[in-house]
Amino acid sequence: MSVEILNEDSLAESSILADQNPLPSTIDARLRAQLEFVVEVDRLKTILRQSPLAAVDRRENDAEHSWHLALMVVLLAEHSDEPIDVGHTVKLVLVHDLVEIYAGDTPLYSDATDQQEREEAAADRLFGLLPDDQAVALRALWDEFEARSTPEARFAKAMDRLQPLLLNWMARGGTWKSPGVTADVVRARKAVIGEASSSLWAAGQELIDEGERRGWSAPGR
C-alpha cells in the first residue's frame, strides 16, 4: 500500500473515531487494526443519499443502502444474464460506498467532475487503516465495482441503480423531480441495469415509463 504523505492539516483531518477512545493495547495489533476499521466505518451510517425511504419520510444513508443492495443480490441473482458468484457480488456492494465516508455522496444527477479524484484519495486513506493484505483486497473489490469489469460487478452496479428507482417509484417521483432531470435522463443513467439483466432492465423501464405517464418525472427529451 502506498502511504500518503501527510502535512499537519491532513494529519488533524486523518484522526479516526477510535482515537477518541483507543481500544485496549493488549489486543493483538492486527486484530486491533481490524477493529479500529470496523469502528471507523460506522461513519457510513451518517452519509446521506438523495433517495427518500419508502417506509418513512427521511433520506436514506449509505449503510442502509448497502444492506438493501446486498439483500437484493441474494434475492435477484437469478435475473443476471450471466452466471454470477453471489457471495462475491455481495462483497462488492458491501464495500462499494465506503469511500464516501471521506469523499461524501455524489448524487447520480450531478455534474461533479472531481468525484474520481476525491474518491481515490478517500480509498487510500480508508483502506490504508487495514492490514496491508486486506487493504489490497478491499481496494480491489472497489476497483472491480467501479470498472464493471466482471459479471459480478455489472450485477452489483445494476442493484445500485435499481434500488433507488424502486424508492423513487414509492415516493411518486423522489429524485426524478430534481431540476434538469427528465424521463430520458433517468433512462440514460439507469441503462447500465441492462448490462447485467435484461429482465430487471425491462422492469426498470416499466417503472420509468409509467412514472413519466403519471407526471412523476418531466417528460422525455
Place this chain on the structure above:
Amino acid sequence: MSVEILNEDSLAESSILADQNPLPSTIDARLRAQLEFVVEVDRLKTILRQSPLAAVDRRENDAEHSWHLALMVVLLAEHSDEPIDVGHTVKLVLVHDLVEIYAGDTPLYSDATDQQEREEAAADRLFGLLPDDQAVALRALWDEFEARSTPEARFAKAMDRLQPLLLNWMARGGTWKSPGVTADVVRARKAVIGEASSSLWAAGQELIDEGERRGWSAPGR
C-alpha cells in the same frame, strides 16, 4: 409455507408498503413479488436498536446494523476457529433481523418471554411475501442463524454480539449502563462469541474487563 389464518384486524395490519403504490402489473408475477419484498424490507431501516452509534449521537437501526455485521464477516472471518463459507455467513447476517420488521427489536438485556412466538409469526408473514422457493430459503437461513447449528451461524451470531460491544466501548458504556446490567451479565450474554472464535472472545473480554475497571458498567457479580 404455512399460510396464516387472518381475521379482519390482521388483514388490515397485513397490508404491505407496495400496496400504497402498486408496482405495474405488466411486470412478471414472480419478479413483482420479489420487488414488493424488496420494497417491504425498507422497513428494517426504521427498527431502532438500543446501541448508540460511534459516529454520531443517535441509536442504530437494524439495516445499518446488518450491513455492519456483513462487512465484519468479510474482515474478521480469519478469526473463526472453524472454517466458514464467508458468502453463506454474510447471507445469514443480512437476513437475521428481518423478522423484527413485524416483531420489533428485543433488547439483549430484556426479559421478554414471547420473543420467539412473535418472531415466528413475523417470519411466516414476511417470508410468505416471496415466491415459495425463496420463502423457504430465507426461512432456512433465519432458522440456521437462530439455532447456531453450523460454524457459519455461530460466527454470524458472534458478529451480532461483538458489534454492539464495540459500539458500547466507543460510547463509554452505552447499554452496559442499563438498569440491572453488571459486567458479569455482559460477560454471560457475550460468551457466545467464544463459541465461534477464541481470539475475538479474548478481545471482547478485554473490552468488557477494561470497561468494568473504568466504571462504564456496574462491577461484576
